[in-house]
Amino acid sequence: MTQNQLYIIVEMRRKDTRHTMQKxxxxxxxxxxxxxxxxxxxxxxxxxxxxxxxxxxxxxxxASRTQLLLDYCHTINSNISMLGLEIKKGxxxxxxxxxxxxxxxxxxxxxxxxxxxxxxxxxxxxMLLEEFVKSESGTIGSIEALGISEKIPKKMSKTDANQLLDxxxxxxxxxxxxxxxxxxxxxxxxxxxxxxxxxxxxxxxRCNMCKKLxxxxxxxxxGECETRMHFHCAQRVFRGKSEKRCPECRGPWQESSxxxxxxxxxxx
Numbered sequence: 001m002t003q004n005q006l007y008i009i010v011e012m013r014r015k016d017t018r019h020t021m022q023k024x025x026x027x028x029x030x031x032x033x034x035x036x037x038x039x040x041x042x043x044x045x046x047x048x049x050x051x052x053x054x055x056x057x058x059x060x061x062x063a064s065r066t067q068l069l070l071d072y073c074h075t076i077n078s079n080i081s082m083l084g085l086e087i088k089k090g091x092x093x094x095x096x097x098x099x100x101x102x103x104x105x106x107x108x109x110x111x112x113x114x115x116x117x118x119x120x121x122x123x124x125x126x127m128l129l130e131e132f133v134k135s136e137s138g139t140i141g142s143i144e145a146l147g148i149s150e151k152i153p154k155k156m157s158k159t160d161a162n163q164l165l166d167x168x169x170x171x172x173x174x175x176x177x178x179x180x181x182x183x184x185x186x187x188x189x190x191x192x193x194x195x196x197x198x199x200x201x202x203x204x205x206r207c208n209m210c211k212k213l214x215x216x217x218x219x220x221x222x223g224e225c226e227t228r229m230h231f232h233c234a235q236r237v238f239r240g241k242s243e244k245r246c247p248e249c250r251g252p253w254q255e256s257s258x259x260x261x262x263x264x265x266x267x268x
Contacts, residue, residue, distance in 0.1 A: 022075045022078065024075065024076065024079055025057065025058070026057045027053040027054055027056065027057035027058055028053075028072065028075060028076055028079075030052075030053045030056065030057065031049060031050065031053045031072060031076065032076050032080070032087075032102070034049050035087060035100075035101070035102040036102060039101060039102060039171065039172065039187055040099050040100070040101040040102075040172050040186055040187045040190070041099065041100055041101070042097060042098065042099050042100075043097075043098045043099070043100070046069065046100045047065060047069065050065065050068065050069055050072060051065070054068070073087045073100075081105070084104055084105050084106030085102060085103070085104060085105065086102075086103055086105045087100055087101070087102055087103075088100070088101055088102075088103045088105075088190055090186060090189060090190040090212075091186075091210075091212075091230070091232070092175075092185075092186045092189075093138070093183070093184070093186075093189060093214070093215060093216040093217070093230055093231075094175065094177070094183070094216060094231070095231075095232060096230070096231075096232025096233075096235075097186075099186045099190070101186070101187060101190045101191075103190050103191050104191060113125065120152055120153065120154045120156065121164055123152045123153060124148055124149070124152050124156065124161070124164060125168065125173065127148045127151060127152065128140075128145060128148055128168075128174070128182075129184065129188070129192065129196070130200070131144065131145070131148070132182075132183060132184045132215055133184075133196055133200045133203050133204060133215060134200070134203050137181075137216065138183055138184070138215040138216035138217070139177065139181040139182060139183045139216065140181065140182055140183075141180070141181055141182075142165075142176075142180050142181075142182060145161075145165060145182050146158055146161050146162060146165070148161070149161035165182070168185075169182075169185070171187065172185040172186050172187035172188070173185050173187050173188045173191075174188060183215070183216055184215055184216075189213060189215070193212070193213045196213060196215075197213065205226065205228050206228075207228065207229050207230050207233050208227050208228065208229050208233075208247055208248065209229050209230070209233040209234075209236070209237055209247075210230065210233050212230075214228050214229065214230055216230070216231070217229050217230045217231060217233075217234070218230075218231060218234050218253070218254070220246040220248070220249060220251060220253060221246075221251060221252050221253060221254050222246065222249050222251035222252075224249075225246055225248060225249040225251060227246050227247065227248045227249065234253075238253070
């Protein structure tokens, strides 16, 4: 479904008085339009958008903004769920920063990107996704990523591949570390979780704490234990504890630099 199609359907539901569910107001309409344009926003951006939408079309109470955001998302989701869409919360695997995104809840495969990318570009993304999931660290180097251009059905020049990777990064399907290593971005994590569990069931694991997909994370030192946690989740589990042990097998847990440095930016 294209953004224009979604716009038309949401507008029709906003004006339709026959629905017993809470109607979408102009402020809701402005709120979801921003998500349709940007896809994914962090917590600060979402609260700024909420304030702007409410102040333009109605009242805004800074003291109750968290509840207001929950109410907004609930009202919008109840109206767009029939479209297989939802405003969903997620966290960046690298640091725990909270994000909100308009995601597809119905389609479980990568064809949901077909309206944005060519078939060859989708093949590139599928192979890139597979490299992330099967990598021990959940990341790959830029040279390895560019090498995918030689493996897809219709070979792609390195220049075109580099431009495609830049686009994936701009749209938050992938991310890039300061060291230049690439990983599945917040939009990719939020949109592709179900697909990854279905297509890579032998490799995909859930975080022991938050139970969400964990591609980048710390592992238990016990080779027979499959426990894994996001770095920011592990930081929360072991905060204030002098001895760190696996929550499952009770074996020693090796703290990584990413665990120590993980930001604690909670979604409100």
